[in-house]
Amino acid sequence: MNRMNDERLEAYLEGEIPLEELPAALRDEERMLSDALGMLREDVRAPAALKGAVMAEIARRPRSRLRALVEWLVLPRPISVSPAMGGALAAAVVAVLLLLPAGEPTDRAGEPAAAVATPDPVVTRFVFVAPGASQVSLTGDWVDWDPDGISLTELRGSGVWTVDVPVPPGVHEYSFVVDGTEWRPDPLAGEPVDDGFGRANSVLMVAAAEA
Amino acid sequence: MQTLSDRELVERARSGSHDAFGALVERYQDPLFRYARHMGFAEADARDILQDAFIRAFRHLDRCSDPDRFDGWLFKITANLCRTAASKGANRDEHGLEEVMLLETNPDPETAAEASSRRRRIRAALAELPEDQRQATVLFYLEGYGVKEIAERAEASPSAIKMRLKRARESLKAALRPLEDEVRSA
Known part of the structure; x- marks a missing residue:
């Protein structure tokens, strides 16, 4: 395709010019493709039973009260609360809720949950290289994917960002957020995993500290 | 409920309102179902993909960082599930069965058969x-x-x-x- 045709085609794809303004050969091709693909177009509606099935499953396994409460605290709301304060409040509520009767369904309904000693968090250092970034934060499952996350500090304008964070023992998924919008896995960690929501997360294994 | 914005519905659903999430399901189930069908999935597979997508979305509403763009976030979940299902070889042959059923009920089977043959070849080209x-x-x-x-x-x-x-x-x-x-x- 010559350069001019290529530019016209791009303008058409962008919606800047109508089909009629394409050169004749391109116009014919485009009509052929539109007609052919149009044969696959279906004006279908979702099956009537779909919504019922979704709602039944949701009702069967509702979101936990703990998660809803943590979200209520950490998600953006009209009132002004600094991320640090939000995180502190969330941590406080989590600590309080851990002392309350379990809100999650258990396999042994009606039986009180056995008291389990929660292992102490382990301070873990995270390092991320992002030259030119104006802010980098860390988020992960142990902070319920709070998009404000935990702020990293840049080492003297070097583009190297770091933070030491207490992380509960266990296997965690995490990600860095550059300039508040760009989610990036940790290149210093192993192979990232697909989170099923269009993002790749890094995996971190934290062993419990020895007593 | 249907007059509320996506943001309002997402926030209510996060607070535990199933009705609010039901309104979101109603709002987006048709376009997403159509997308899954157009991506080559048979009706039963498209239904399963959407069911999974909505349930995942509900369970992980906290990951929807911009509730005003809930539709884009939900689309990504659906598109990822479509990709996963396709990689597992979700049964595209079901389309063949659907075409046969169309032929059986069409009053002009010859014309319908030609159209059916064309659609199969176009679908195959798209699938490639x-x-x-x-x-x-x-x-x-x-x-x-x-x-x-x-x-x-x-x-x-x-x-x-x-x-x-x-x-x-x-x-x-x-x-x-x-x-x-x-x-x-x-």
């Missing part, structure tokens, strides 16, 4: 495209989205989407030209 090109093609030619909207949904730049569409056009032209010639000579 790499997944990212197929998605761009479906969204542009079948769903009627513009390049910028596709770019947002596919998390790619408009330039990348245009390139995918141009490459897809070349492949589809080569695959569909003989079909077009057959129709002309008939």
Whole structure:
């Protein structure tokens, strides 16, 4: 395709010019493709039973009260609360809720949950290289994917960002957020995993500290 | 409930309102179901994909960082599930069964058979495209989205989407030209 045709085609794809303004050969091709693909177009509606099935499953396994409460605290709301304060409040509520009767369904309904000693968090250092970034934060499952996350500090304008964070023992998924919008896995960690929501997360294994 | 914005519904659903989430399901189930069908999935598979997508979305509403763009977030979940299902070889042959059922109920079986044959070949040409090109093609030619909207949904730049569409056009032209010639000579 010559350069001019290529530019016209791009303008058409962008919606800047109508089909009629394409050169004749391109116009014919485009009509052929539109007609052919149009044969696959279906004006279908979702099956009537779909919504019922979704709602039944949701009702069967509702979101936990703990998660809803943590979200209520950490998600953006009209009132002004600094991320640090939000995180502190969330941590406080989590600590309080851990002392309350379990809100999650258990396999042994009606039986009180056995008291389990929660292992102490382990301070873990995270390092991320992002030259030119104006802010980098860390988020992960142990902070319920709070998009404000935990702020990293840049080492003297070097583009190297770091933070030491207490992380509960266990296997965690995490990600860095550059300039508040760009989610990036940790290149210093192993192979990232697909989170099923269009993002790749890094995996971190934290062993419990020895007593 | 249907008059509320996505943001209001998401916030109510986060607070535990199933009715609010039900309103979101009603709002987006038809376009997403159509997308899954256009991506080549049989009705039963498309239904399963959507059911899974809505349940995942509900369970992970906290990950929807911008409730005003809930539709784009939900689309990404659905598109990822479509990709996963396709990689597992979700039964595209079901389309063949559906075509047979259409033929059986059509009053003009000869014409219907020709149209059915064409659709199968067009569907096969579409299925041969790499997944990212197929998605761009479906969204542009079948769903009627513009390049910028596709770019947002596919998390790619408009330039990348245009390139995918141009490459897809070349492949589809080569695959569909003989079909077009057959129709002309008939």
